[in-house]
Amino acid sequence: MEEKNKYILSILVDNEPGVLARVAGLFSGRGYNIESLCVAETTDPLVSRITMVTIGDTAIVEQIKKQLFKLINVIKVYDLTGTEYVQRELILIKVNAKPDHRAEILRIADIFRSKVVDVGPEHFTIEVTGSEEKLAAMLNLLKPIGIKEIARTGKIALARETK
Amino acid sequence: MKLTGAQILMEMLKQEGVDTIFGFPGGKVIDIYHELAKTDIKHILVRHEQGAIHAADGYARAGNRVGVCLVTSGPGATNTVTGIASAYMDSIPVVILTGQVPCHLIGNDAFQEVDIVGITRSCTKHNYLVKQTEDLARVVKEAFYLARSGRPGPVLIDIPQDVQQKEIVFKNPDNVNMRSYNPTYTPNMIQLKRAVQQLKKAKKPIIFSGGGVIRSNASEELTALAHTLHIPVTSSLMGLGSFPGTDPLWLGMLGMHGTYRANMSIHESDLIIAVGVRFDDRVTGKIDEFAPNAVIVHIDIDPTSIHKNIAVHTPVVGDCKITLGLLNTLIDQEDFTPVKENRKNWLEQIELWKQTSPFTYDQKNIIKPQYVIDKLYELTKGSAIITTEVGQNQMWAAQHYHFDHSGQFITSGGLGCMGFGLPAAIGAQVACPDRLVVDIAGDGSIQMNIQEIATAVQFNLPVKVVILNNQYLGMVRQWQELFYDKCYACTRMDHTPDFVKLAEAFGALGMKATQPEDVGPVLKEGLSSDKTVIMEFMVEQEESVYPMVPAGKAITEMLLA
Numbered sequence A: 001m002e003e004k005n006k007y008i009l010s011i012l013v014d015n016e017p018g019v020l021a022r023v024a025g026l027f028s029g030r031g032y033n034i035e036s037l038c039v040a041e042t043t044d045p046l047v048s049r050i051t052m053v054t055i056g057d058t059a060i061v062e063q064i065k066k067q068l069f070k071l072i073n074v075i076k077v078y079d080l081t082g083t084e085y086v087q088r089e090l091i092l093i094k095v096n097a098k099p100d101h102r103a104e105i106l107r108i109a110d111i112f113r114s115k116v117v118d119v120g121p122e123h124f125t126i127e128v129t130g131s132e133e134k135l136a137a138m139l140n141l142l143k144p145i146g147i148k149e150i151a152r153t154g155k156i157a158l159a160r161e162t163k
Numbered sequence B: 001m002k003l004t005g006a007q008i009l010m011e012m013l014k015q016e017g018v019d020t021i022f023g024f025p026g027g028k029v030i031d032i033y034h035e036l037a038k039t040d041i042k043h044i045l046v047r048h049e050q051g052a053i054h055a056a057d058g059y060a061r062a063g064n065r066v067g068v069c070l071v072t073s074g075p076g077a078t079n080t081v082t083g084i085a086s087a088y089m090d091s092i093p094v095v096i097l098t099g100q101v102p103c104h105l106i107g108n109d110a111f112q113e114v115d116i117v118g119i120t121r122s123c124t125k126h127n128y129l130v131k132q133t134e135d136l137a138r139v140v141k142e143a144f145y146l147a148r149s150g151r152p153g154p155v156l157i158d159i160p161q162d163v164q165q166k167e168i169v170f171k172n173p174d175n176v177n178m179r180s181y182n183p184t185y186t187p188n189m190i191q192l193k194r195a196v197q198q199l200k201k202a203k204k205p206i207i208f209s210g211g212g213v214i215r216s217n218a219s220e221e222l223t224a225l226a227h228t229l230h231i232p233v234t235s236s237l238m239g240l241g242s243f244p245g246t247d248p249l250w251l252g253m254l255g256m257h258g259t260y261r262a263n264m265s266i267h268e269s270d271l272i273i274a275v276g277v278r279f280d281d282r283v284t285g286k287i288d289e290f291a292p293n294a295v296i297v298h299i300d301i302d303p304t305s306i307h308k309n310i311a312v313h314t315p316v317v318g319d320c321k322i323t324l325g326l327l328n329t330l331i332d333q334e335d336f337t338p339v340k341e342n343r344k345n346w347l348e349q350i351e352l353w354k355q356t357s358p359f360t361y362d363q364k365n366i367i368k369p370q371y372v373i374d375k376l377y378e379l380t381k382g383s384a385i386i387t388t389e390v391g392q393n394q395m396w397a398a399q400h401y402h403f404d405h406s407g408q409f410i411t412s413g414g415l416g417c418m419g420f421g422l423p424a425a426i427g428a429q430v431a432c433p434d435r436l437v438v439d440i441a442g443d444g445s446i447q448m449n450i451q452e453i454a455t456a457v458q459f460n461l462p463v464k465v466v467i468l469n470n471q472y473l474g475m476v477r478q479w480q481e482l483f484y485d486k487c488y489a490c491t492r493m494d495h496t497p498d499f500v501k502l503a504e505a506f507g508a509l510g511m512k513a514t515q516p517e518d519v520g521p522v523l524k525e526g527l528s529s530d531k532t533v534i535m536e537f538m539v540e541q542e543e544s545v546y547p548m549v550p551a552g553k554a555i556t557e558m559l560l561a
């Protein structure tokens, strides 16, 4: 068996109702995985960009790309995997902030160049963006202190311009 | 010019050349029916919406054009789903028009509201909910274009009642312009040249044709390729008719119930030219052991078909007709004389395989189902349009009738949908009024859409139904016999209606044969009638279809009897 890998796809679609359902339905109907998914309008209001992370072997991912492109509302499918691209993900982390932890949390937040966006007597909510590794590192540091809940956007990505 | 949505729909249907609609009215399509009645588009009133969609499918296949079906919202729409799925699996161009509750009620669980666009998303090529009358003309134009272009398929348009009623200034839409849809018709020449070199090297080549050849009208090109290079041909169930079934190079069908020689030839071949096929599991058997020594050239218009089930060496994305035409031209420019001279051994080997299990049976004192089809073939001189139900009847039809022409064999291949044959025959008869159309049926399947006999009688459609009555859901019984210790759980069907009386009750002609010597006379009389006819043949109950490749086995592991 060929090993499974993560693939990051950037998909341009018609900005119409139901298009996301078509894309998501393709994955559920054919038993493909969606690891994360991000959708929003592009500068062209008629077009949306879906950034998707999926898992599979090469054959499956080749099939996924072709199936996606076969959807009438899909304009382009870019496979960013293995190319030069920048990627970001944003997480909001609500962390327990008892008096004797507050300073440490702020220090960690500072190291990761993140922002405290909400403060309460018992918690901080921190906004952080970055690569997968950076976010994982930050979550690891905050975990012992007590993470109450998180919300994450899923990855967005753009190919780097070739010079 | 000011027109209502319903009037715009009629205008667009006329522009698309629609002359027939299969449908069933209801509250949410009254406006459309009101306008339809004023046009000269023929409306075939079915008795169940599943009948409408299968009939549109049969019409599309026999007439080689887009079939159209019109139904109301809610239950009307859901009744078409099975037929849409069947058309989708078999890549048949149909447009389904469904009524919908008015826009302001959508999402309110209104009376007879269903989200038919949501329900059919995964079994249509594309579907639309039209929310503004202004979009309707463009959507209809796009729908027909999508249905027939590229890899064809069903396209559904859901039209809310207020969209049908609103009056707007009608503007004829420009040509279809969809930036996200651009099928590849012309193949990559580098790949095609590679295929030519592979053809030159091949000692044991074989052509494997499928439904795509029929959909793109590529029979002529395919036949030319086989004839110029002396290459034997096999087909999937869907490909039957794409190459003449009476040609000396014809090997018979491939796969689970394919011929011994077709399965052996594929297994031994060193080159497969696969055209318009998708390597369905019913054809490949155990995939790891499929054609172990063959280089595979795969020609198909749908890139997702290529490398989906089987890794191929030379993928060629393109329209079958255009691609085979170009391939033939390339071949003409090369010297293939030595290649052809070398073909003798291969063809001799195949001739030897032909001796094994050539669909033999012993016609003694109980009617053999195969015998009925052999007789049917003989009496119709192979010229009938054959539709089938699903099960053993379908496989015997595929094995014993020999199809010389595209569009002559109409079956629910991918979905394998019982109840398909009769309505499909009705559609085929409407498309080809002068042809003899025969539905080869099982006693189980025919009861699934038997109500459509009423439609055939009402519209003077002289379709002929040949029921092979084995008093079993035979194909399932066969699996139970072979793999479930002969435990025939719930497959006995000894309570069928009296089909002769039933035919008469519908106003059709009913006939029955119980003895082998009745088969010929019943068929002769039934086929020559100008009425709708049901002919029932009481056949050997526990006859099985052979050869058979058990599920999951290699296609060489055939049970021969």
Ligand SMILES: Cc1ncc(C[n+]2csc(CCOP(=O)(O)OP(=O)(O)O)c2C)c(N)n1
Binding pocket: B389, B390, B391, B392, B393, B394, B416, B417, B418, B419, B441, B442, B443, B444, B445, B446, B468, B470, B472, B473, B474, B475, B476
């Ligand atoms: C709608 C539907 N339901 C169930 C099946 C499963 N099935 C496949 S073949 C078959 C038996 C069909 O019986 P009959 O029409 O009498 O044909 P026979 O095999 O006896 O010729 C059944 C039940 C099916 N293909 N389609």
Ligand SMILES: [Mg+2]
Binding pocket: B442, B443, B444, B468, B469, B470, B471, B472, B473, B474
């Ligand atoms: Mg039966």
